[in-house]
Amino acid sequence: MSGVLKTAQAGTLESGDIMITIASGPSDSGIVLELDSIVLAQYGKAISQTIRAVLTAQGITDVYIKAVDRGALDCTIKARTLTALGRAGAVLKEDLV
């Protein structure tokens, strides 16, 4: 699977969390990531890498992602991204268990 079926969201705007919104992108658009973070200067690259790594591992290529980060740790970022993908129908539920 290379895209997502529907728009979905995971996470909150609480401190220490990240809110991930995923929508399908036009084919061949690639991964379009819009990132907003309170620690953009210190962890912007790391957050972006983490999200892209999850997408790549799931074989997602054409997608639009908006991430609003409130200082989430790596494990949280991975979990929220995976959950958003699951809700978007891009990841099988079993993969999340």
Next chain:
Amino acid sequence: MKNAIGREIPELIDGFGQTVPFAGAFQTTPTMQRQAPKVKTIRPGQSKLMDSLEEVFKKIPITDGMTLSFHHHFRNGDGVVNMVLETAAKLGIKGLKIALSSVFPVHAPMIEHIKNGVVTALDTNYMSGPVAQAVSKGILEKPVILRTHGGRARAIECGQLNIDVAFIAAPAADDYGNINGVQGPAACGSLGYAFPDAEFASNVVAVTDHLVEYPLSPVSIPQTRVDYVVKVERVGDPKGIVSGTTRITKDPVGLKIADAAARVIEASGLLKDGFSFQTGAGGASLATAHFVRQMMERKNITGSFALGGITGYMVEMLEKGLFKKLMDVQGFDLDAIRSIAANPNHMEISANFYASPFNNGCAVNKLDVVILGATEIDTDFNVNVVTGSDGVIMGGSGGHADAAAGASITIVVANLLRGRLPIIVDRVLTATTPGETIDVLVTERGVAVNPRRSDLKEKLLAAGLPVKEIAELKSEAERIAGVPDSLVTGERIVAVVEYRDGTIIDVVRQLEE
């Protein structure tokens, strides 16, 4: 050139002049004479009472390029700075230097006055809010001078900060210029930070909304130093001046840190009769006082004094006999005001008395223990309390560097991780307080002792405290949060950070857009 803590300080800074690099906390000795303002006289029957600020401006007269000073006891409720600057703008005055001991969000109108050239320089000890943000973005051509509370008093007394006109926000005054801070609708308690201004400025103006019959009593700032008195409708908003009561934090991490800090004090051996103490009003700092108090009660210890900004919590400790005296340079809540007005053991002290390094002894020198905060601390124990994680100015030393230099033991309390950001870094973005004056860092995951204090480290280990190397704590945080990238700063200097002795400890550079 590099100063004693390895910060790169230009020899000449545009809009500031020649710099003297920081050489060590006690390496610089004074060689100057004290500042002496012009001698004045006033005849019997001559009135000091003016109808408006405008009249004061014309009478003095206030002209382009002068330095106007203000104190910050009204904090975010201050109305005087905005009123005076509005008057200056109305009269078409340009190029003023504003020496305001702390800048708060309420001072946002200053930005317009900077844009219009009314204000062209700023000298302060702490700044937060819109003005601090605008300064960080380079709104002022000249760099802001950031001093410590003791350093400002020193600069005024030693003739390095020459004040043409000091405006004293006066909660109560009489028509001959006697002032106190404990009466009237805008009562703020101690007026300590205004004392150097009143003593050394060329002209002193009392601005009040509570004019009482002569003579006012008690007197904090006397008629002998005040040129003019102006009555205005309202000097400030009492809600922004004081808080109702100051509460102990309920945050479990903050409490854990405070508990460990109190145990550090106990283990140091200083917690005995005669104990002297300073702590802030925020989070873990005030909570530390709470745990220290329990220990003092349990062991039946009577302390000598608590110092600095005073909260109701310290007042309660005074009233319960846990401290014999309070030395108050600034009151934070209604209890502090009530107490300083009524209790002779609650002393009002000036900024010089509190913290100036260049006189015959300031109160911080007599401190056993001070508890301080930090936005960043580096592995050399240098502390940043000026710039936030985004590189924008959000504070300043205030009394931080002063108390750290004076106290026998200086303890920094901080969460190892603030949000995702580790508090310990290789190199703080802006150094405010030199590591040689910081003895212990207390976090929720362990306690680090400055290698200069091996004596203390042994005591803490013997008491079973979780002592770790500061580098060890740093890697622990980075294991959880990842290693942060450093902020990229540009070349332009927006603020010069002066150590309390007048040497330059660091500069704040504008961020790359």
